[in-house]
Amino acid sequence: MFILRRLRQAWPAVLATASAAAVAIALGSPLAASADTIPVPNEVYSEWQVGTPLPTAPAGYTWQALPNGTAMAGMADGTSFSMTSPALATPDASGFVNLVALPTPDIPYCVRSVYKQLGQKTTNVEQSYTTVNGISMSFNYGNGQSSRLGVGTSLNNPNGGFSASGTDSVSTNKNQGFPTSTAKSYNHWETNFLAEEIKDQCPTGTIYSVMEYKWAGGAVVTHPSSAPSVSSGNCVPEPKGSTWTQSGTRASSFSVGWSVLGFNASAQTGYSSTASIHFAYNVSGRLCGTKDVPGGSPGVLVGT
Amino acid sequence: MRRLALMLRALPATAALLSACSSGPGPLGNGGVPAQQCVPARQGQTITMGIYELENSGSTPANVQSVSLGSPHGLAITNAWITPIFANTPLIGAVLSWPPPAGPAWAERKEAEGAVINPGRDMNLVLGLTRTTANTGRSDGPIIVYTAGGTTYTLSENTSLIVAAKCI
Numbered sequence: 001m002f003i004l005r006r007l008r009q010a011w012p013a014v015l016a017t018a019s020a021a022a023v024a025i026a027l028g029s030p031l032a033a034s035a036d037t038i039p040v041p042n043e044v045y046s047e048w049q050v051g052t053p054l055p056t057a058p059a060g061y062t063w064q065a066l067p068n069g070t071a072m073a074g075m076a077d078g079t080s081f082s083m084t085s086p087a088l089a090t091p092d093a094s095g096f097v098n099l100v101a102l103p104t105p106d107i108p109y110c111v112r113s114v115y116k117q118l119g120q121k122t123t124n125v126e127q128s129y130t131t132v133n134g135i136s137m138s139f140n141y142g143n144g145q146s147s148r149l150g151v152g153t154s155l156n157n158p159n160g161g162f163s164a165s166g167t168d169s170v171s172t173n174k175n176q177g178f179p180t181s182t183a184k185s186y187n188h189w190e191t192n193f194l195a196e197e198i199k200d201q202c203p204t205g206t207i208y209s210v211m212e213y214k215w216a217g218g219a220v221v222t223h224p225s226s227a228p229s230v231s232s233g234n235c236v237p238e239p240k241g242s243t244w245t246q247s248g249t250r251a252s253s254f255s256v257g258w259s260v261l262g263f264n265a266s267a268q269t270g271y272s273s274t275a276s277i278h279f280a281y282n283v284s285g286r287l288c289g290t291k292d293v294p295g296g297s298p299g300v301l302v303g304t
Numbered sequence: 305m306r307r308l309a310l311m312l313r314a315l316p317a318t319a320a321l322l323s324a325c326s327s328g329p330g331p332l333g334n335g336g337v338p339a340q341q342c343v344p345a346r347q348g349q350t351i352t353m354g355i356y357e358l359e360n361s362g363s364t365p366a367n368v369q370s371v372s373l374g375s376p377h378g379l380a381i382t383n384a385w386i387t388p389i390f391a392n393t394p395l396i397g398a399v400l401s402w403p404p405p406a407g408p409a410w411a412e413r414k415e416a417e418g419a420v421i422n423p424g425r426d427m428n429l430v431l432g433l434t435r436t437t438a439n440t441g442r443s444d445g446p447i448i449v450y451t452a453g454g455t456t457y458t459l460s461e462n463t464s465l466i467v468a469a470k471c472i
Contacts, residue, residue, distance in 0.1 A: 231392060232392045232393055232394050233389065233390075233391060233392050233393060233394070235394040235395070235397075236354070236355045236394060236395045236396075236397035236398065237394055237395075237396070237397030237398065237399065238397065238398055239343065239344075239398055239399060239400045240400075241343075241344040241400075241470070241471055241472055242341070242342060242343045242344065242398055242471055243340075243341075243342040243471045243472060244339065244340070244341055244342075245339060245340045245342075246337060246338070246339040246340075247338055247339070247340075280471070280472045281472075282472065286394060286397070292336075292357075293336075293355070293357050293395060294339065294355070294463075295336045295337070295339060295341075295355050295356055295357065295461065295462070295463040296333070296336045296337070296357055297336060297337060298337065
């Protein structure tokens with residue numbers, strides 16, 4: 001009771017301080033000019049793997065941990081939930097905890113709830129291309145694989161105006177195979193994740209966040225109309241009968257991994273060795289990376 | 305007390321030894337992403353493995369001391385060369401024979417051991433690999449020991465190798 005009374009007494013001061021900070025950020029004041037300052041809206045997401053150092057929170061902000069995907073999946077629209085300090089969070093099966101940085105004065109006062117479950121969203125987790133017949137291509141999204149997925153936030157508007165504000169991480173708990181492409185093919189390898197919109201009522205305003213939080217499975221291969229261009233200097237010849245398999249690395253980040261409410265979120269796959277992309281050469285050809293040779297840091301792989 | 309004095313006297317030498325060797329990434333990079341290259345070849349056949357790039361991103365020349373295979377089983381290096389990589393030209397890559405086809409890059413080859421890779425230069429490590437077993441030949445990526453700026457580095461390429469009767 002005493003604490004509640006103290007809180008009520010302190011509330012106007014907290015509101016004034018926090019509002020001033022929000023205005024300062026919105027107006028691009030010196031506070032907003034800091035390299036660590038989060039752009040409007042003033043929340044940012046990140047993922048953290050237990051056992052590694054916590055990412056550095058921006059000045060004046062503190063990390064809070066979200067419930068894990070299994071817990072989030074059980075929450076209906078309107079369900080309130082609390083966050084914890086990262087040290088007390090329950091990680092997912094791959095040891096990841098999703099974090100949100102809140103302005104430190106807001107931490108005790110924000111009221112967080114599930115605004116709307118958004119259902120399954122198909123998400124691009126890998127891309128690869130073959131520009132000639134005779135090179136087959138396959139992708140496996142393995143058990144324990146994590147993808148880093150873009151999170152969008154919007155100030156006071158639940159229906160739009162979302163902008164990128166960090167990432168979260170979602171891990172698989174089963175193996176997902178994809179069909180093999182046996183002829184010339186431009187492939188976006190996609191799978192489904194559960195998405196939701198979170199409402200965060202804070203003294204600085206109401207912030208809406210859209211995020212994917214749990215893997216749902218499924219294999220979808222879509223075919224864009226063109227392949228990325230590659231420089232010959234990023235290619236290695238491959239003889240007939242050879243294969244190349246890449247695994248255990250972070251795949252390229254895709255600027256449009258998934259979309260919701262007019263927001264295009266990024267996606268990046270590859271924290272563990274369980275996701276792999278495989279090329280088999282039934283004809284002699286080349287394997288190229290969009291950024292480097294295949295054995296370097298190739299970006300997207302293209303068989304030619 | 306005498307033991308402490310001896311230990312203190314040994315400190316500079318220990319520090320010098322530590323600074324002369326580094327297990328961290330050096331100017332020739334970190335070995336790239338984990339991957340696996342499989343090439344078909346019969347027992348006794350020597351193939352060309354020219355898929356590795358050595359780019360000196362440092363400010364001092366890199367002197368290659370040795371090239372070996374990591375944990376080889378039934379696979380042996382019979383030749384190790386480096387060739388220049390010309391702009392907009394593919395690496396020599398994987399070829400089912402040894403030596404690789406003649407070309408401008410191959411014409412400028414140098415033995416890998418003792419080769420100097422100057423700052424900013426991008427070179428292709430080209431190995432002759434022989435499958436020495438009736439079973440599938442395997443190894444981790446090649447290990448390149450080199451010195452740069454007075455420090456010795458060990459680069460382990462992350463693309464492992466399989467040479468088998470069939471890959472597909």
